[in-house]
Amino acid sequence: MTRAIVLGAGVLGASVAHRLAAAGADVTVIESGGPAAGTSGATFSVDVTHLKTPHSYYELNRLSSAEHIALGEELDGPAWRHPMPLVQWGNTPAERHTLRERAERLQSWGHPCRFVDPKDLRELAPGVDPAACTGDELVVHDHASWYDAPRLVRNLLDRAALQGAVIHYGVHATGLLRSGDRVTGVVAGARSWTADWVVNCTGPHAGSVAELAGSSLPMTLFPGLVGESTPVPEAALGAILAAPGVDLRPAPDDRVLSISWEIDALLPDASDAAAARPDLELDLHRRGQAVLAALRSAPRLAGVRIGVRPVPFDGLPLAGVLPSAPGLYHLVSHSAVNLAPLLGRLAAEEIMAGGPDAAGAGALAAYRADRSTAADVQDESLRTMSNQSAPAAR
DSSP states (O other): OOEEEEEOOSHHHHHHHHHHHHTTOEEEEEESSSTTOSGGGSSOOBOOGGGOOSHHHHHHHHHHHHHHHHHHHHTTSOTTEEEOOEEEOOSSHHHHHHHHHHHHHHHHTTOOEEEEOGGGHHHHOTTBOGGGOOSSOEEEETTOEEEOHHHHHHHHHHHHHHTTOEEEESOOOOEEEEETTEEEEEEETTEEEEOSEEEEOOGGGHHHHHHHTTOOOSEEEEEEEEEEOOOOGGGOOOSEEEETTEEEEEETTTEEEEEOHHHHTTSOOGGGTTOOOHHHHHHHHHHHHHHBGGGGGOSSOSEEEEEEEEEETTSSOEEEEOTTSTTEEEEEOTTHHHHHHHHHHHHHHHHHTTSHHHHOSOTTGGGOTTSOOOSSOOOHHHHHHHHHSOOOOO
């Protein structure tokens, strides 16, 4: 029986643990906090397939979006997935040009998106202030979704536990066991566990785990501020909105979540991400109020969270083993919520086959952790992020 230790109980760790346990592995999950206690619980969590380049990476995201649906059927209903259109618009000529160019490229790839008149906002999202859109067209992605990431994590971990996985919360890994070059287990204070594989799904801490094995990962960190409103059932937000300067989506209990790349660029770096400035929180809320009139009844956001995004240098996932530390399988990705069902399954299949080398070329071959990351940014969503903010601590 394959023995695996999964470090991290976010979306990637939960997905890998579920798939390994379902395949008959002896699975132990070690998490320093609780389920989705890190970035997975502080993320905007929408289907971002439309932002992904190159085409091969777009396809990976498209396949994972479909796998969310299949996973929901497997787990008796996708309670975490909420399908609705995603609506974009630009107010400046440059913004409108970028959106049209991207949409035309997506249409050439067979992606379902369309151009509509701004007056259709009244039907797509009745709560939007018409004055917020001064552009001459909207881009609508009809098959988008937003995800309740904490609920997804809980569903996956509950199923993994039913299949025999043992989950330890509040346990911080402080070291790795080695037999020669190979990683053979995890140390946490006075406790230790041995395994055939250790799977590094620790998100922003993945680089630190690699360093425990004398390795390094080509990744950096970007902090992001996520705001949550008080309950506003009158918002009638029937779509995910990507407006100039702010993105908005529904959240459980009639709340609205908001993010802004422009505000994220002003955050302290990831090493001090908890020190968000109140003026930035207020700015984020004002941007949301400018788009969604129902938010104007509340003077402040009900709460904010800062998620530290783990981002490989080229924006593409890192999956596999570094030559200096066999036995330690890394799985790191930006947009992890969207990619979790597919990446978790593919990584588990490789581990059960004996590792990437034994599994041979497959869907993850282009994303190996030891690849040479290109100097130029390949993922368009990372290019957008990089233009707005400087990378934080690695």
